[in-house]
Amino acid sequence: MKIICYDCTRAFEWNTVMSRCACGGLLQIEHDFSGLDADALKRLFHERLAERTTPLAGGVWRYKELIHPLLPMDQIVTKYEGNTGLYASEPVSRFTGARKLWLKAQSENPSGSFKDNGMAVAVSHGRSLGMNRFACSSTGNTSASLAMYAALCGGESYVFVPSEGVAGSKVLQTLAYGGRLVRFTGTYDDGLQFLETHAEALGLYVCNSVNPFRIEGQKSIIFEIAQMMDWSLPDWIVLPGGALSNASALGKGLRELKAIGLIERVPRVAIVQADGASPFHRMIAQGAASLTAEKHPSTRASALNIGNPPSWKKAVGTLHFTDGVTVSVSDEEIFAAKSVVDRSGIGCEPASAAAVAGLKKLVANGSIDQEETAVCILRGTCSRIRRRYKGMYRLRLMRSKETGSRFTPHFWYK
Template sequence: MKLVCIDCGQEMSSDDFKYQCSCGGLVDIVHDFSHYDTDHLKHVFHERLSERMSVFASGVWRYKELIYPDLPVESIVTKYEGNTGLYRSEMLSKYTGVRKVYLKAQSENPSGSFKDNGMTVAVSHGKHLGYEKYACTSTGNTSSSLGMYASIANASSYVFVPDKEISINKVLQTAAYGGNVFSIPGTYDDGIRFLEKYSGDFGFYICNSINPFRIEGQKSIIYEIAQYLDWKLPDWIIVPGGALSNATALGKGLRDLYALNFIDKIPRVAIIQAEGASPFHQMISKNKETIDPEPFPYTRASALNIGNPPSWKKARKVLEDTNGITVSVTDEDILDAKAIIDRTGVGCEPASASTAAGLRQLRSQQVIDKDESVLCILTGNILKDTGALHDYHFGKDLNGKFKNNIKSAELSFGKIKSAMETIRDLNGLLKIH
C-alpha cells in the first residue's frame, strides 16, 4: 500500500503521512492486489458475516485486506459499523417511475450516517501513528461520527461547525459524544482552509475527506452492496454530492471490485447536488476544467451545503470511469422525495433524498429506463435534521406535496371519523405525481 499524489504522481509512505502533496494535490492510496485470490477472498468475506465480537464483525473491517491490510488489529477503533440494510420499495418505484430501486441505508450506522465507514479507518490510522487529538470541519455528520470514534479511542475531538445553515441535531449529537465544538463564522470551506493551515501547530489529525484513509473506509459501502447482491451490481448507483468524498469512495470501490474480478461490469454513477450548492454539477455540465466555488452556498439539505468540495478532482475521475453524470435538483424536489422515502419505513435526512429526486428527474428525461435497476445511497438518519421534518410537515413556508399534518379532533366517534376522512391517500397522490 502506498500514498500517491493524484496531480503529480509523487509517492510517500503511509507512516510519513501528509494530507496533501507539496504540489498542493490530494493524496490517494494505491494497493497492490495482484497476489490476491478472488475466490478465497469471497470465502473469507462470507465467513466473517458470522462474526459477532471481533473487529471483523464490522462491515468495514470485514474487508480489511482491501482497505488497510497492514494495520495491526490492536490499532482498530470500531463500533461494528456498516452492516446496514438494503431495501426495495414499491412506493419508491411508483414515485420515480423505475421498477427496480434499491435503498442502501447508511443511515443505520452507529452515529446515524455513512461517515462511520470512513471514520473508523481514519481514527484507527491516527491511533496507529500515535495521535491523541482529532479534528474536522463539518456541517454535522462528520463531526458527530468523529466525536463518537474519538471517545471510543479515549482521545479528544475538535470540530469546527459553521454558525448558520446547519442542523442543530448533529451539533448536539457531537457535543453529547464529548466533541469540543467551535461555532465559526463563515462556511465549511473556511474551516477546511483553517485546518490545512494550522493542524500541525495544534497536533491535530484531520478527519475530513482530504484524508485518504476516510475514502478507504467509505469504499466498503460498495463492497457490502456487491456482497449482498451476490456480486452483481445494479445498472446505476446514485449518490448525493456534498464534499464528494462518498462519490470518490464509491468509484474507488468499483474499480477495486472490477480489477479483482468480483464484478463483471461497472455500473453508471449519478452524482446529485442541490441547486443552491452545485458547483461540481455546474463544472461538469459546462464542460469546464476547474471548479468555480460558490462563496455562499444554500440548501435546506444542510449536508450538501458545501460550495467548494475538496474531492472534486477525484469525483470527476469517477464520472470518467463509469460514464457517469451529474444532476442538480431543487430543495422542493429533495423534500418531496424525502417524504416518500420516509413513508417507505426506511427514512433519511434531506441530503439522502436528493438521490430519489435525481432518479425521478433522470427517469423523466429518459436518461434512465424504467426497466433498469438503480441503487440510491441514503447517507443520514431521518432524525439528523428534525428542523427540516418540522418545516415540511407542519410549517407554513413549504408547499410539500406529501405533508402529513397533525390532526386535531375531539375524542368522539363522529369527530375522529370526520378527521379520518380528510386524510389523503398517498398511493392516490403518487398516481398523479
C-alpha cells in the first residue's frame, strides 16, 4: 500500500502526513490486491456480519483488507459505522418515475451522515501516526463526524465553519462532542485553503476529503451496497455532489470491486449538483477541460454549497470509468424531493434529497430509462439553521503578504 499523486503519479510511503503533492495534485491510496481471492473475500465478509463487539462489526472495517490492511487493530477508532439500511420505497419510486429503486440511508450512521465512513478511517490513520489534533473545514456533517471520532479516541478537534450557510444542528452536535469551532467570514473553500496552508505549522491533521484515507473509508459505502445486493449492483448509482469526495470514493470502490472480481458489471453513476452550486456539472455539460470555481455558490442545500470542489478530477475519472452523467436541480426540486423522502418514513437532509430530485429529472429527460434499476445515496439528515453560537472562536478574513492566505494565521490565541 502506498500513496500516489493523482496528477503526477509521484509515490509516497503510506505513513506520510500530507494533504497534497508538491505539484498541487490530490493524493490517492494504491493497494496491491493481486493476491486476493474474490470468493474467499465474499465468505469472509459474510462471516463478519455475525460480529457484534469487535472493530470488524461495522460496515467500514468489515472490509479492512480493502481499505487499510496495514493499520494495527488496536489503532482502529470505530462506532460500528456503516451497516446503514438499503430501502425500497414505493412513494419515492412513483415520484421519480423509476420502477425499481433503493435508498441507501447514510443518515443511520452514528453522527447522522456518510462522513462517518470516511472519518473513521482518517482519524484512525492519523491516530496511528501519533496525531491527536484533528481539523476540518465544514458546513455541517463533516464537523459533527470529526468531533465525534476525535472525542472517541481522546483527541482534539478544530472545526472551521463559515458564518453563513451552515447546518445549525450539526454545529450544536459538534460543540456537544467538544469540538472547537472557528467561525470565519468566507466559504468552505476558504477554510480548506487555510488548513492546507497552515495545518502542519499548527500541528493539525486535516480530515477533509483531500485526505486520501477519507476516500478509503467512504468507498465502503459501495462495498456495502454490493454485499447487500449479493454482489450484483443496479443499473445506476445516483448521488449528490458537493466536494465530490463521495463520487471519487464511489469510482475508486467500483474499480477495485471489478478488478478483484467481486462484481461482474459496473453500474453507471449520476452525480447531482444544485443549480446554485454546480461548477462540476457546468464543466461536464460544456465539455470543458478544467473546472471553473464559483466564487459565490448559493443553495439552500447547505452541504452542496461548495464552489470549488477539491475532488473534481477524481470525479471526472469516476464518470469516465462508469460512463456516467451529471445533472443539476433547483432548490425547489430538491425540497420537493425531500418532502417525499421524509413522508416515506426514511427522511433526509436537503443535500441528500438532491439525489432523488436528480433521478426524477434524469428519468424525465430520458437519460435513465424508467425500467432501469437505481440506488440513490442519501448522505445524511439534519436541519438547517442560521444563527450565532456561543462557544465559537472568531476569525477575521484578511490578506497576508507573508502567507498569501486570506486568514490571519495566529487565530489560535484570539
